[in-house]
Amino acid sequence: MIKKLFFVIGGGAISFYTELAITILLTEIFGFGPEISYFIAIVIGLVMLFYIYRNKAFKVKTNPGKQLFRFFILYVIYYIVNWLAVVFLINFMKYFLAIVIVNIITWPWTFLINNYWVFRKTHRRKLNIFKEFKRDFSDEWKRFFPSHRRINNSDDPKDKN
Numbered sequence: 001m002i003k004k005l006f007f008v009i010g011g012g013a014i015s016f017y018t019e020l021a022i023t024i025l026l027t028e029i030f031g032f033g034p035e036i037s038y039f040i041a042i043v044i045g046l047v048m049l050f051y052i053y054r055n056k057a058f059k060v061k062t063n064p065g066k067q068l069f070r071f072f073i074l075y076v077i078y079y080i081v082n083w084l085a086v087v088f089l090i091n092f093m094k095y096f097l098a099i100v101i102v103n104i105i106t107w108p109w110t111f112l113i114n115n116y117w118v119f120r121k122t123h124r125r126k127l128n129i130f131k132e133f134k135r136d137f138s139d140e141w142k143r144f145f146p147s148h149r150r151i152n153n154s155d156d157p158k159d160k161n
Contacts, residue, residue, distance in 0.1 A: 004057050008111055011052030015045040016103055020096060027095070034095040035087055042079045049075075058119035070118040078110055 019041040026037035050071050054060065060067065082102050089098035 004115070005111075007057035008053065008114070011049055011057055012107060014052065015049040018048060019045040020099060023099065024096065034090060035083075038083060038086060038095070038099065042083065046075050046079070053114060053119065058114070060119045060121055062121075067118055071114075074110065074113050074118055078106060082106060 019038070022041035022044060023034065023037045026032040026040060027034050032040075050068065053071075054064070054067060085102040085106075086095065086098045089101065092098075093101075
């Protein structure tokens, strides 16, 4: 789960900084309005993000059509909400600050939806997402911090971790 989260954060950061750079480039150099610049940047960032998430973060090779459809649905909704929020917020602040704030607020939801709906492994049973996250996180925690494992003073080898 930690490795997956690392690739999701890294992929999201790459996509985000690409979107921000393209938006600034199109707005400041080419004279596009920030609304149009951000829309173009979103499309480019979306293509990059699907590739990174599918091949690096979630490593799911089955059902590419279904994943692409679900990814498309998720991110159309996500980017419409983001775009509308940015268009609203640029009335009160600089456009790049609005983009940063909106992305920070909406990102955690997309991670959960990508993990448990878009790139769900086909053999995975439907579990409560919070229980599964807790199990995955506690396993990773024990692996990285072995001193936090339960210590058993019994001499029986079955009782030892």
